[in-house]
Amino acid sequence: MKTAISPTRAENFPEWYQQVVAEADLAVNSPVRGCMIIRPNGYGIWERIQKLLNDRIMETGHENLYFPLFIPLSFFSKEAEHVEGFAKEMAVVTHHRLKMIDGELKPDPDAKLAEPLVVRPTSETIIGHHFRESVKSWRDLPLLWNQWANVVRWEMRTRLFLRTAEFLWQEGHTAHATAEEARAETMKMLGVYVDLCDNVLAMPTISGEKPAHERFPGAESTFSFEAMMQDGKALQAGTAHYLGTHFSKAQDIKYQNKEGGLDYCHTTSWGVTTRLIGGMIMTHGDDDGMRIPPRVAPRHVVILPIQRGAPEDEAVLAYCESLAAELRGQAYAGEPVRVFVDRKDERAVDKRWAWIKKGAPIICEIGGRDVASGNISFYRRDKLREGEKLAMNSLPCAQFIAGMSGLLAEVQAQLFADAKKRLDANIVKDVDSFDALKAYFAGKAGENEDSFRGWLLVPWKRPEGEAGETLLETLKQLKLTTRNVPFGQEGKPGKPCIFTGEPADEMVLIARSY
């Protein structure tokens, strides 16, 4: 079968991914190593994510602030564990002026900063500093802050959206009087993210706690929600951290309690990034390109007027614009339906395929015959093909318009259902030995190394210290990682740990991952 994207997912998933990003015009590599240019189609998705997540962050009582891009180097020295985790990959500003030296533009040696500045990889340290300035007594707590920003982590191997040196994100930072409140906040925001993934991105996830060796540097507990990509690999879609008093102690963030004594604040942080767009591509994309869930689609309905250089062309255009206006009068998920009439001077078939690859949920083609018949011909991007052919739908115009809200809801639900089915069907729970684990990921005869592998949920005795490091190394050699210990486990599994044979503490997810 001829597909719009080549190679297909089955042929070469990583290359398929790059092709979808390019053909859907979501982002391109920039001349700056590891930094991307996010194109309008990709940025439009991010704007939708921003709006819908921001609404949820505000509804849960948080405030938006903006903190400096630069963090003084000394701030990183205060939190030893934190700097250890980040020091390897930060952009460092050392000069504040350029100068023409021997005909070449260079950093001016006379403009060397007394203290280098780090481009924020995350803002715990600088926000912690402002926590200290802002908290005096228990009356000032909790502080529930959020910021939308760019951050930089110097990455050796980058991939558009999934791992870039600069990325966009939202980072929440909160300070509380007690551990209980801070833990409850962490769980609440994890819930907000899971809701966003389920109901907006149509990307089901498994949430749970990260094992100790995969905690955020300086965190007491790290929680993640993991999505299954179409190659079976896990993508950590985001994290929420209960930081305990680690940062408070390093930065002296104290408050006067009701009894007049001084206590350290308990802090949290939580974030999601433009990586979510990468996750959506690998969750929803197919061999014809991107499929954008309607909730985050910059354009719900794209209308393609078929122009033949004939006198009827004008009538077709007018019909398209009037259809667009009527559709815009409809609401989907509480907002007007987003409609675009693509009047670009190109062949209709080329425009059709461009929008299929870009993933618009509904694509209409309207020519003279359609105007005459009063029927609307359209493709649903979630159900594009019947066999090898494109599945064209047709509805009387009034019915098409009146049903748009329901149709978009159906597309959204279908994308979620497909992804949920894949996730549920591919978490294997009956692997009960390390050999069986190895055999599972080795695959069957004839399968190559990149073939689809799901996730394993296996019993383990939670490793401590060195045992954890050793286990991590063992898994690494198999190109595997622990993802998280999913929530909702009632009691211990009553099985032996597949790594040590001792009674297991809990079930842990093991998977290949991004």
Next chain:
Amino acid sequence: MKTAISPTRAENFPEWYQQVVAEADLAVNSPVRGCMIIRPNGYGIWERIQKLLNDRIMETGHENLYFPLFIPLSFFSKEAEHVEGFAKEMAVVTHHRLKMIDGELKPDPDAKLAEPLVVRPTSETIIGHHFRESVKSWRDLPLLWNQWANVVRWEMRTRLFLRTAEFLWQEGHTAHATAEEARAETMKMLGVYVDLCDNVLAMPTISGEKPAHERFPGAESTFSFEAMMQDGKALQAGTAHYLGTHFSKAQDIKYQNKEGGLDYCHTTSWGVTTRLIGGMIMTHGDDDGMRIPPRVAPRHVVILPIQRGAPEDEAVLAYCESLAAELRGQAYAGEPVRVFVDRKDERAVDKRWAWIKKGAPIICEIGGRDVASGNISFYRRDKLREGEKLAMNSLPCAQFIAGMSGLLAEVQAQLFADAKKRLDANIVKDVDSFDALKAYFAGKAGENEDSFRGWLLVPWKRPEGEAGETLLETLKQLKLTTRNVPFGQEGKPGKPCIFTGEPADEMVLIARSY
């Protein structure tokens, strides 16, 4: 008279400004030199500006993209004039890793970048690079791009919002086939800005072209819109540039024209920044603090329940919440009225003054008596006092709710009218000699140097080259600057240039400025 802000505007305007920023809790200095922390009350204003300006930018056919924070040093070498204008104030990244050396965290000498990266001071060069990648033929034009981002310009003397090393802005960049189209685009976006200033920020401006010596580095023409602060100084609220083919030639941005030949694109750029918030403070603030125009106020109506530790407290709270719910059902400027019930455990009088200083347009105080009477007592922030006393208004509840939309429109209009009156009354047009100019700015006997001075609109013969530099120097010694040559001048003034005595080309605005 006892005012909430001390000193008053008349006593010490710069210090008054700092106090308003602090007391209205809009922003604070950060530990990073020249970088600010924007607090929720300030960031909320910026979010409103972003939304309302972004809507206008989209309505005029632009697309949002995101470009990298870092620009390779070599990009600046290409455009000589541009680099000359910016090279003195840029943050330069030279290393990508920190390392513990002799117990101290330092930039790792082994992680020195082969080519330093500049933190964007503006993005013409990197966006120009992507123009070149994106343009093949005339069919691809115009490219109408916008980005919301942070930028960094190393400033020696910084002031919150007005001049900070890092600031937030929107930068539009467009590429066109012809000079006419690019010039029209520049004018269109200038019009969008002026509309934003008039109708959203309630901050009237004078627009016109900047004299040659004040053009953006690399621009063919720069246009500005200037607002008058309450100390008479001019604030450049934003700019739009027609860049001609300067950047296209430096970066080789060409397109195939309809005849098959290759032409350079004509480009534009235009931007406004968080400085607008500084402008609003100095336009609308009074001796009791900030006054936020309703269109950008994070909270239109703040309700303060008066709690007396009495049994009626619960009923008062319930009444306040129900009032808030009813007000939220009202619309102002196409959006629900934004209402906040301040339940903080503080004295009502302290909360009243906190919200007066923060500039909420409408402040209600509700106690047991108000619940009983069914009347709402409220302050209008735009008409806070009658004489020295606070002017409390009272309306039957139903009337207060039903009239909210109109009331907010009235506050918005009043703030604009006040500012417009000040602007119109303080542009002096009859100064016809350099001596008279000096005398005007020297002021009357008894006035100190900082006393209010308006602007002069004086005839000049547009200076070229060295003459411009000389004039600039002369004005600089008087702490004066040329602002712009206002639009709408019909023909030459028919008067002699006040600097040279030769026949004048046009009228130019001269003012003290920020």
